[in-house]
Amino acid sequence: MKINIAKYYPLIPVYAVYLTMFLVGFFVPGLWQLVALLAFYCALGQSWNIFMGMTGYVDFGYVTFIALGTYGMALGITYFSQFPGLGIAIIFIGLLLALFLSTLSAILEAGIALRLRGAYFAIACIGINEGLRHLIEGAKIWGGSEGMLYWKELTEVFGTETAIQLTTLWADIAVFIIAAMAAFINVYYMRSKIGYALTAIREDEDAAKVMGIDTTKYKTIAFLTSGWLGALVGAMAWGLKLTHVFPADVFVIHYTVECIVIVVLGGIGTLLGPLVGGLIYGLSKYWLAIILPGFQLLIFAPIIICIIIAFPEGVIGVVKRRVKGTRLERYII
Amino acid sequence: MALLRLENITKRFGGLVAVNDVSLEIEAGESIGIVGPNGSGKTTLYNVISGVYPPEQGRIFFEGKDITNLPAHRRAPMGIGRTFQIPRPFSSASVRENVAVGAMFGTLSGKVSVDECSEIAEHYIELVGLQAHKDKDSGTLTPVEKKLMEIARALAMKPKLLLMDEAMAGMHPRDIDDMVKFLKKIKEDEDITIVSMVEHIMRAVAGFAERVMVMYRGAKLIDAPTAKALSDPRVIDVYLGRPTGEGEDAEG
Amino acid sequence: MILELLAGNLIHGLLLGCVYGLSTMGLSLIFGVLKVINVGHGPFIMVGAFVTLAMVTIFGTAPPVAIPAALVVGMALGFAFFYTVMRRLIKAPEFTTLLVTFAIGILLQEVVKFTFGAEYRGYNWEVGKIILTITTIPMTKVYASIGSIIIALLLYLWFNKTRIGTAVRAVVEDSEGARVCGVNVDRIYALSFAIAIGLTVMSGVFLTMFIPVGINPYMGGVYTLKAFVIAVLGGLTSPYGAFFAGLIFGLIENGAYVLFAQIPGVAPFSLTVSLAFWMLFLLLLIKPTGLLGAK
Ligand SMILES: Nc1ncnc2c1ncn2[C@@H]1O[C@H](COP(=O)(O)OP(=O)(O)O)[C@@H](O)[C@H]1O
Ligand SMILES: [Mg+2]
Numbered sequence: 001m002k003i004n005i006a007k008y009y010p011l012i013p014v015y016a017v018y019l020t021m022f023l024v025g026f027f028v029p030g031l032w033q034l035v036a037l038l039a040f041y042c043a044l045g046q047s048w049n050i051f052m053g054m055t056g057y058v059d060f061g062y063v064t065f066i067a068l069g070t071y072g073m074a075l076g077i078t079y080f081s082q083f084p085g086l087g088i089a090i091i092f093i094g095l096l097l098a099l100f101l102s103t104l105s106a107i108l109e110a111g112i113a114l115r116l117r118g119a120y121f122a123i124a125c126i127g128i129n130e131g132l133r134h135l136i137e138g139a140k141i142w143g144g145s146e147g148m149l150y151w152k153e154l155t156e157v158f159g160t161e162t163a164i165q166l167t168t169l170w171a172d173i174a175v176f177i178i179a180a181m182a183a184f185i186n187v188y189y190m191r192s193k194i195g196y197a198l199t200a201i202r203e204d205e206d207a208a209k210v211m212g213i214d215t216t217k218y219k220t221i222a223f224l225t226s227g228w229l230g231a232l233v234g235a236m237a238w239g240l241k242l243t244h245v246f247p248a249d250v251f252v253i254h255y256t257v258e259c260i261v262i263v264v265l266g267g268i269g270t271l272l273g274p275l276v277g278g279l280i281y282g283l284s285k286y287w288l289a290i291i292l293p294g295f296q297l298l299i300f301a302p303i304i305i306c307i308i309i310a311f312p313e314g315v316i317g318v319v320k321r322r323v324k325g326t327r328l329e330r331y332i333i
Numbered sequence: 334m335a336l337l338r339l340e341n342i343t344k345r346f347g348g349l350v351a352v353n354d355v356s357l358e359i360e361a362g363e364s365i366g367i368v369g370p371n372g373s374g375k376t377t378l379y380n381v382i383s384g385v386y387p388p389e390q391g392r393i394f395f396e397g398k399d400i401t402n403l404p405a406h407r408r409a410p411m412g413i414g415r416t417f418q419i420p421r422p423f424s425s426a427s428v429r430e431n432v433a434v435g436a437m438f439g440t441l442s443g444k445v446s447v448d449e450c451s452e453i454a455e456h457y458i459e460l461v462g463l464q465a466h467k468d469k470d471s472g473t474l475t476p477v478e479k480k481l482m483e484i485a486r487a488l489a490m491k492p493k494l495l496l497m498d499e500a501m502a503g504m505h506p507r508d509i510d511d512m513v514k515f516l517k518k519i520k521e522d523e524d525i526t527i528v529s530m531v532e533h534i535m536r537a538v539a540g541f542a543e544r545v546m547v548m549y550r551g552a553k554l555i556d557a558p559t560a561k562a563l564s565d566p567r568v569i570d571v572y573l574g575r576p577t578g579e580g581e582d583a584e585g
Numbered sequence: 586m587i588l589e590l591l592a593g594n595l596i597h598g599l600l601l602g603c604v605y606g607l608s609t610m611g612l613s614l615i616f617g618v619l620k621v622i623n624v625g626h627g628p629f630i631m632v633g634a635f636v637t638l639a640m641v642t643i644f645g646t647a648p649p650v651a652i653p654a655a656l657v658v659g660m661a662l663g664f665a666f667f668y669t670v671m672r673r674l675i676k677a678p679e680f681t682t683l684l685v686t687f688a689i690g691i692l693l694q695e696v697v698k699f700t701f702g703a704e705y706r707g708y709n710w711e712v713g714k715i716i717l718t719i720t721t722i723p724m725t726k727v728y729a730s731i732g733s734i735i736i737a738l739l740l741y742l743w744f745n746k747t748r749i750g751t752a753v754r755a756v757v758e759d760s761e762g763a764r765v766c767g768v769n770v771d772r773i774y775a776l777s778f779a780i781a782i783g784l785t786v787m788s789g790v791f792l793t794m795f796i797p798v799g800i801n802p803y804m805g806g807v808y809t810l811k812a813f814v815i816a817v818l819g820g821l822t823s824p825y826g827a828f829f830a831g832l833i834f835g836l837i838e839n840g841a842y843v844l845f846a847q848i849p850g851v852a853p854f855s856l857t858v859s860l861a862f863w864m865l866f867l868l869l870l871i872k873p874t875g876l877l878g879a880k
Contacts, residue, residue, distance in 0.1 A: 004448065052680065056678065056679075056680075058679050058680045058683055060624075060683065112866060112869065112870045113869070116869060118679055119616060119620075119622045119679075119821065120817070120821075120869055122622060122624075122679070122683060123622065123813050123817060123865070123869070124865070124866060124869045126810065126813060127813065127814070127862040127863075127865040127866050127869070128862070128866060130810050130858070130859075130862045131859050131861075131862030131863050131865075131866060132859075133859075134855040134856070134858040134859035134862065135855075135856070135859040135863075137852055137855035137859075138845070138851055138852045138853070138854070138855030138856030138857070138858070138859050139851055139852075139856060139859075140850060140851060140852060144852060144855075145852065145855070191447065192447060193437055193447060196426075196430060196433060196434050196437055196447070197434075197437075197438070199423055199425065199426050199430070199434075200423045200426070200434050202423075202425070203422075203423035203424050203425055203426065204421045204422075204423060204424075206385065206421075207417065207421040207423070208406075208423075208434075209384070209385075209404070209405040209406045210383050210384070210385060210405050210406075210409065210415060211409055211434055211435060211438055211439075211486070211490070212406050212408075212409025212410050212438030212439055212442060212490065213406055213434070213438050214406045214407075215406065253806075257684065257687050260680055260683070260684050261684065264680060264681075264684060268680065269425075295695075297691050297694075297695045298692070298695035298696070298699065300688075300691075301688045301689070301691040301692035301695065302688075302692060304684065304685075304688045305670055305685050305688045305689065305692075308681050308684055308685055308688075309670065309673050309674070309681075309685070312677065312678075312681055
């Protein structure tokens, strides 16, 4: 099979931005935390966009995946630290557990929620998120509401020095890698049969079925991919970086809403959108927290309402229309 | 063996019997017109054939296989293609992408690459005369262009049976003649069976179909060779209300 | 012993269920008319709680007196948000309405936080109690339930006996059809939205009569989620369905709590909440249009 490189040109601006972010964070003292935060938002936006952007379904319970990813890492470190000699492998076990848990919940959701449309789908997803959270708290699974703390285990396996390295540097680098992966998968899907199927589903699901598209299959593919990436982000940005997890902190719908805001600001369904949206959102949130601490949400809420009403296609949506027919067109999708 | 065989199909919506005990056999290579006044159940019959919803009663066989309970997305790859009475383009996608979807998931599903589908799409876009619009978002087309695009999309599926739902409504009489010629040619070239459904546009039915089924209030009223069916006094009574509508069109 | 406990709790559940029912009617009305899920539903309940708090602490009135004030505040907010925001989103894609209603909820929370502060508050209002052998019921709860029933009945009368109520029902059924029949659909949208928000804010008043502590700007979230469960149970578009579903939900919630409390080593309260959501999930699986839904 011949690979048409030109199809992947849109990745160039995306990777250029990620690389710049990384270099700035790495070499400019004091900026790493900010860059890591931005990368976190971009990675989430990019991952979430694969499902919502391409199918038009609004998974309000997306944070479930991030939360379960966090738990996967927590379980990996907590339980497998007891086996001596595993070393760095426990991190990978954590990632595998993150994928495993998110797959379970994706199957549950895909089996039930993806049959539903519109309002019912959004509500079902919220229901699963809350149901899981309170089940963990109520049945005292994985420490219940007291959560899990595993900094001690981490230092026992790696020593304090390496543990600090892992949590303050490598966890963030991993988020960059996940973001880059998500961007690649996004383009790959867009350029393949999957992308065509998902576009058809987004525009007219019943017509898509009649055209021969197995809508459940393609929705599930997008859902799983998006969920896996979210779980990986959770495992790294929360699980490994924070070395603790509490159900009341991770199963929080606010994070889903942040994802939506990022994607919508940047341009829903576009490749560059989540990146641009993540940068805008992350930077303005960071900046507002400095100049007007405590007022961020009060200011954000009305701004978001206005932006959505005025520019529902987002930054890249507008740019895309502008560059249509120019040479830039092939780089911006 | 008939290409499509409907046995006693009944479809209800609540108390309303939209399709009432309709049986029909279509042989490969036939061109058939289904006519009938608005609300007589033609679109519903198409929906049942293409799998939008199951019938309450009756069975559907395609190439001898019972497809009554097969989901819609499994029927298209078997060779059932269709257009919609009210066009349903995938609006945000370009014309080329829309038609490529047809190629990708129709009978060629799994046999062609995305790039090949694009080429196939180009071919059919040209056949229906939309090459000037191929990169436009399909949502921005005029209603008639949308209908043409749907024909291209359905043809790109390389169907064995093509169901067209009032594809010519809204067209100029001259364009209808062109379309009839085009469909006849396509039918020869591509070896497909075309069921064209046309309502009110007798010019198209008479010019295209070899056989006509007349539906009335959900039931099959007449099923006969075109000339015979159209001269049947019952048709004039129930369906037209006037002798022969020339080039008139109406959106149902 | 446990049966007594259960019976006692079910009585409380039934009373609370009335308030739950009222608190969900607005959500269903908005979905029915505008086809929008108000993800910022709970914060409007919170507004009702603060209206009550303000009336009680500033003007020294009894909590039920806050009802007219809550209706006025609610309808004013409803009209304001409708004409500034919701009107522009009637046919918009889902993510915009979800996001915008969520943002409205956050806006309410933050405004209340900056006006009243973020700490937990409460008030004290005692008007006697009914003592039964199995349980003791404060009269405030009884008043709250009766008040909820009266408002639900008034809504019922308005829906069925007035011209404009009939028009609202027509819009719920088929907005295009109603428009063709000469109904001023846009006005119905605005009015229904305002009434729905008014109902929700009023339910906040009754809720504080039930649980007069824990009033704070972020109390609404949990009620948004409960209202979702109840609304789906009630068929999502039907305010009365929602009311009866609220009763069922109150019963299940309080009954399940007693049963879960018998299991050693679990947190019964969380399990009860969890149960509610699994119920929702199963319900959507079996009958997406709701148990009490029409079709
Ligand atoms: N999805 C539906 N729900 C309810 N009634 C329907 C539906 N689709 C069609 N009908 C009704 O079924 C009858 C047949 O409609 P249709 O098949 O569209 O007729 P035609 O295509 O011949 O004009 C009409 O009375 C129509 O109102
Ligand atoms: Mg029709």
